[in-house]
Amino acid sequence: NAGVTQTPKFQVLKTGQSMTLQCAQDMNHNSMYWYRQDPGMGLRLIYYSASEGTTDKGEVPNGYNVSRLNKREFSLRLESAAPSQTSVYFCASSEQGAKNIQYFGAGTRLSVL
C-alpha cells in the first residue's frame, strides 16, 4: 500500500519555465491538499480539493493552479516559475469530514533559478 505518491522528488527549473507536480493516493480518500514548506514558516496550504470535482484556494494560491483529475490524482501546476516558488511541496489526502487525519507524501524539492 503506497499511500500518497508524489513525483518528481526533485526538480530544478529556470525562471519562467512551467511544470506540473503530480500526486496520487490509493487510500480512496475524498480530500486532497497541496502545501509548501519553507524554513521557519511551517506548512502553508496552497490549494485543496474537498472532493472530486471541487478545488479551493488555500493560504498562498498565487502563481499556482490545480487539477483534481479524478478521485486518486491531484496535480499542482506552476505556469511561470519564480525564484520565490523555491520550496518543498507536499501533497496530502484525508477522509472527508471534520476529524480528518491527513496523510502526506514524501515531498517534491523544487529549486527555481
Place this chain on the structure above:
Amino acid sequence: AQSVTQPDIHITVSEGASLELRCNYSYGATPYLFWYVQSPGQGLQLLLKYFSGDTLVQGIKGFEAEFKRSQSSFNLRKPSVHWSDAAEYFCAVITSGTYKYIFGTGTRLKVLA
C-alpha cells in the same frame, strides 16, 4: 483568526532525557489538535491527535500530549528520548467548518548521544 504557536524553534536534549515540546493555539471553540513528526527528507507522519474526552492522549513511538483548555496548550512529551527521535515536530489545529489544518512553524529536535 486561528493560529498555532510553537515557541521553540530548536531544542537539544541528551539521549535518555525527558522531552517537552510546547504548542499553544488560538481558537474560539474546542479544537481538534494534532502532532506530526517529519524525519529528514521525509513527509509528515501523525504522532497523535486530540478530538475530545481524556485530555491526555497517547501516540506512537512513546509520545503523549496533554490538552489544557485553560492554557490553550497541547504540549508533546516523551519520558526518555532516543537518538531516532531527532526530527522536526509540527503542531496543527483544524479550522472550524473548512477542515483545513493550520500548522505551527515547527520545532527541530536534536538528540545528543
